[in-house]
Amino acid sequence: MAARRTASGTEDKQLSLIEQARRDQLIRITIDLVAEHGYAGASLTRIAQTAGITKGAVLYHFASKDAVVAAAHERVLGELVSEVKAAVEAVPADQAPAAYVRRMVGHLAERPDHARMIIGAIANGDIPDPSARRKPLTSLLQDARQARGLPPGPDLRTLAVIVGGAIDAILAERLQDGGYDAQAAAEALITMLETALFA
Known part of the structure; x- marks a missing residue:
């Protein structure tokens, strides 16, 4: 299992397979959205909508839009x-x-x-x-x-x-x-x- 990072960058717990799969999905979605709409167009709202989850659910996995984009990059x-x-x-x-x-x-x-x-x-x-x-x-x-x-x-x-x-x-x-x-x-x-x- 991989460790999940907090907003400060420290590890807070091991990721479950489901959490890792969701993070991977969000990263893939972000890559696709940046490719299609550019950085500005890959909003947290758009990432969440494309994944079929809430913004809060995205923020459970990543501290911010910048964190998701950084992981995708x-x-x-x-x-x-x-x-x-x-x-x-x-x-x-x-x-x-x-x-x-x-x-x-x-x-x-x-x-x-x-x-x-x-x-x-x-x-x-x-x-x-x-x-x-x-x-x-x-x-x-x-x-x-x-x-x-x-x-x-x-x-x-x-x-x-x-x-x-x-x-x-x-x-x-x-x-x-x-x-x-x-x-x-x-x-x-x-x-x-x-x-x-x-x-």
Whole structure:
């Protein structure tokens, strides 16, 4: 059983299977509502109505709307990080940046609700340390150069910022146009990245 968190963030008791199932349901509903209506449109009332329960019942499981949204964002981010990490760990270090880009774009293109949730969190300022988005990629870039025996080269922090911005742009384009080939765009980005990284 998982522990339920109080408004102050402390654990107050173990969750029953029913409570855990309800929390999972509320998180899934919140992801869907943020994807469809944006952060502002995912009100506590709308979350409760969609779940078929009262606002008070939602507040039994989460201290506030912000707490439900934070749990939904944490779930989406956790799934993304897990998938990207597995892709990166499955290839040699010099291929890890390409695997990172492919899986990041692939995961979010396949799950537009997750992409909207993450974009909403960024736009809403809910990501406390924006540099946390680029640090893993910067490390992958450094490791890739070292794996090829290359000396320190381009400004890898800036390269990571550029790649992160390009991934955001690819996903935004895909969200605007469902027919946009995000994977082809990811491959073009990889070609540009590897030219800058390994030249």
